[in-house]
Amino acid sequence: MLSLDKVFDAQTVLKSIIRETAMVRAYGTAPDCELYLKPENLQITGSFKVRGSAYKIAMLSDEEKQRGVIACSAGNHAQGVALAATKNGIKSLICLPDSAPISKVEATKGFGAEVCLVEGCYDDAYQKALELKESEGYTFVHPFDDENVIAGQGTIALEILNGLDNIDAIVVPVGGGGLISGIAYTAKHIRPSVKVYGVQVTGAPSMYNAIKKGEIESLDAVSTIADGIAVKTPGENTYAIVNEYVDDIALVSDDEVASAILTLIEKQKMIAEGAGAAAVAAVMFNKFDLKGKRVAAVVSGGNIDVTSLSRVIDRGLRNSGRSTSLLIELIDKPGQLNEISRIIAECGGNVTGVHYEKGNTESVNGCFLRMEMETRDFEHVNLITQSLRDGGFKTV
Numbered sequence: 001m002l003s004l005d006k007v008f009d010a011q012t013v014l015k016s017i018i019r020e021t022a023m024v025r026a027y028g029t030a031p032d033c034e035l036y037l038k039p040e041n042l043q044i045t046g047s048f049k050v051r052g053s054a055y056k057i058a059m060l061s062d063e064e065k066q067r068g069v070i071a072c073s074a075g076n077h078a079q080g081v082a083l084a085a086t087k088n089g090i091k092s093l094i095c096l097p098d099s100a101p102i103s104k105v106e107a108t109k110g111f112g113a114e115v116c117l118v119e120g121c122y123d124d125a126y127q128k129a130l131e132l133k134e135s136e137g138y139t140f141v142h143p144f145d146d147e148n149v150i151a152g153q154g155t156i157a158l159e160i161l162n163g164l165d166n167i168d169a170i171v172v173p174v175g176g177g178g179l180i181s182g183i184a185y186t187a188k189h190i191r192p193s194v195k196v197y198g199v200q201v202t203g204a205p206s207m208y209n210a211i212k213k214g215e216i217e218s219l220d221a222v223s224t225i226a227d228g229i230a231v232k233t234p235g236e237n238t239y240a241i242v243n244e245y246v247d248d249i250a251l252v253s254d255d256e257v258a259s260a261i262l263t264l265i266e267k268q269k270m271i272a273e274g275a276g277a278a279a280v281a282a283v284m285f286n287k288f289d290l291k292g293k294r295v296a297a298v299v300s301g302g303n304i305d306v307t308s309l310s311r312v313i314d315r316g317l318r319n320s321g322r323s324t325s326l327l328i329e330l331i332d333k334p335g336q337l338n339e340i341s342r343i344i345a346e347c348g349g350n351v352t353g354v355h356y357e358k359g360n361t362e363s364v365n366g367c368f369l370r371m372e373m374e375t376r377d378f379e380h381v382n383l384i385t386q387s388l389r390d391g392g393f394k395t396v
Helices: 004-014 049-058 062-067 076-087 102-110 122-136 147-163 178-190 206-213 236-245 254-268 274-284 306-319 336-346 378-390
Strands: 034-039 069-072 092-097 114-118 169-173 195-201 248-252 294-299 323-331 350-357 366-374
Touching (some): 004 049, 062 069, 069 076, 076 092, 092 122, 169 178, 169 274, 178 195, 195 206, 306 323
Parallel strands (some): 034 294, 069 092, 092 114, 195 248
């Protein structure tokens, strides 16, 4: 059974394997509260997952270690298992969904594991891992629904409570529930007054639905940029712990996650993957009553593919009014582009792209001009749009 003694034992066992990540004060990210970040994206494998997997593997019997271990993962648990197994001289086979970022697949191989790509999402990889476990005799290392894994994740709460005095709340991303189970169980037993809040994304609300409906629910499909928490079915153990110890759970959208990733890059100089930024997104967009509170948000991982990061940044810029595109209908004659550019420049906008398009306009001599530009915020976008209209141009 999970116990506080087990969490403290995990802290001792993990000292030679993990990095104790220091709390970071996040200025300018959430002005209504005093926000601190627990940067598990700076962990050895780029994610908190190494804590639970390493403690689980350390607790295996000699016979189990001899047979080797198998795991399934969207990428982060895979790297944790691979690293822990390699350090213990154990063979590891990891089943990953074929949608996992290339960076996570290659990193898993780099830590010494054999990789099996499975078509579909995490749950499909899970089923494949169970099949191979039975046929090959591997020891299965569950990514979240295991007491030793949960105890390993609970060491994060010990570090948060040791690093911050008078903390009011801890905000945690939720996939299968291993991370928040360990944190909530530990925090509530040491300091019951601390609120623990969970965050899922609207495209994968399995634990959220389970808690709201009072029973475990399996989603038909998941779709989100936060691949690390894209889980169809929460664990039975984790559901029970979340139901007992977590104060509330909320949802954030992919757009809110993208904005949080961008904010962490710009204001904290910190790279987070989608799942890693979910807790920060919840704080930024006021999903919980945290006004005037001292809050810790767990940045659970930073293993985001560079190409994905580029798309997320673009999306975040557009969602915050920092980048915009205006389609202008006008008469096709000399001097139009010069006048439009002058108006945008006078408003302080920076043109980054100009596209001439013929189309179905009211005038036979009409055309469309698409202007891509960098802007300060939505108020700035409205100023430019209105100034163009005042100048006699029709924005579509």
